[in-house]
Amino acid sequence: MQDHNIIIEVIPPSRSSSEDYTNKIADRIVDVVNEMKGVSAVNIPEIVEENHLGLPYYKNFDNRKFGLLLREKCSKDLIINTVVVYKPMEEFQQWLDESMNYGINKFVFVGAKMKSIKYPGLGVADANSIAKGKKACVGNILIPERENEADRMVSKTISGCNFFTTQILFEPKKICGILGNYSAKCSSSGLKPAKIFLSFAPVSGIEDITFIKWLGAEIQEATERRLKDAKDTEKESINIVVEALHEIFEYAEKNSISVPLGLNFEYLTLRNLELSKSLTNTLSDFKTENYLKKLAAKASW
Numbered sequence: 001m002q003d004h005n006i007i008i009e010v011i012p013p014s015r016s017s018s019e020d021y022t023n024k025i026a027d028r029i030v031d032v033v034n035e036m037k038g039v040s041a042v043n044i045p046e047i048v049e050e051n052h053l054g055l056p057y058y059k060n061f062d063n064r065k066f067g068l069l070l071r072e073k074c075s076k077d078l079i080i081n082t083v084v085v086y087k088p089m090e091e092f093q094q095w096l097d098e099s100m101n102y103g104i105n106k107f108v109f110v111g112a113k114m115k116s117i118k119y120p121g122l123g124v125a126d127a128n129s130i131a132k133g134k135k136a137c138v139g140n141i142l143i144p145e146r147e148n149e150a151d152r153m154v155s156k157t158i159s160g161c162n163f164f165t166t167q168i169l170f171e172p173k174k175i176c177g178i179l180g181n182y183s184a185k186c187s188s189s190g191l192k193p194a195k196i197f198l199s200f201a202p203v204s205g206i207e208d209i210t211f212i213k214w215l216g217a218e219i220q221e222a223t224e225r226r227l228k229d230a231k232d233t234e235k236e237s238i239n240i241v242v243e244a245l246h247e248i249f250e251y252a253e254k255n256s257i258s259v260p261l262g263l264n265f266e267y268l269t270l271r272n273l274e275l276s277k278s279l280t281n282t283l284s285d286f287k288t289e290n291y292l293k294k295l296a297a298k299a300s301w
Contacts, residue, residue, distance in 0.1 A: 012061040041077035054117035081108040085119035108139040125159035132160030144174035150181035163195040201266035
């Protein structure tokens with residue numbers, strides 16, 4: 001299995017986009033991604049909105065089809081996300097078989113948005129087990145702010161999860177705590193830890209900050225003020241990410257964390273695509289790659 005240390009999250013265009021526009025967006029993304037140092041895979045979320053009854057509305061282009069289009073245009077591997085709670089068993093198995101027939105074998109399975117709704121589909125652990133039985137490489141979502149997250153991660157790892165992608169990070173404290181707890185729990189139970197891709201997204205203005213907060217990511221008041229007061233918000237956001245990442249790496253080294261780490265870069269909107277490239281390439285000028293190689297030594301995929 002090919003290992004990945006740095007991946008980029010790519011957003012499919014609107015479902016109503018013309019074929020010409022979709023190809024234009026794909027070309028634009030490929031041109032930038034090919035200039036990102038160290039990026040070996042594209043991670044494509046399934047963009048879906050949900051009403052008060054828990055019914056899904058798929059607003060954007062099918063992420064598998066968009067991924068296949070990107071793969072035609074570049075040599076990057078594909079990681080396809082899907083919200084499994086909308087897919088009953090038979091539908092999920094059909095979707096998974098179709099995906100693997102397309103040559104896709106890396107997935108991120110996403111669970112319920114609201115605990116109060118009874119969804120028709122599978123839980124994440126069940127989806128993990130089914131996909132693992134088909135020799136797929138399985139990922140799940142890590143939310144540092146969620147209660148008992150390390151315990152959730154252990155359960156998901158046991159069910160077949162090979163890697164996690166985090167919610168967008170600006171503050172290092174909570175993810176460091178998760179890394180410490182998850183590493184200790186895996187060690188005490190003799191469980192090989194899954195790889196964790198730390199997700200970062202640079203911002204270009206107040207609208208991006210508001211959106212990231214709406215997504216549920218933590219941005220402390222001091223960090224928000226630092227971004228808003230900066231003469232160059234884009235540059236300052238990159239500085240904040242670099243500082244946070246190195247604090248995480250230093251914590252991992254100092255505390256002998258056994259969890260392999262990788263990076264997942266996001267750009268939120270197309271206008272930030274070039275900015276995400278700047279962040280990726282800025283980090284490559286630090287000790288990032290050395291850290292990743294060291295911490296990836298025990299990777300499970």
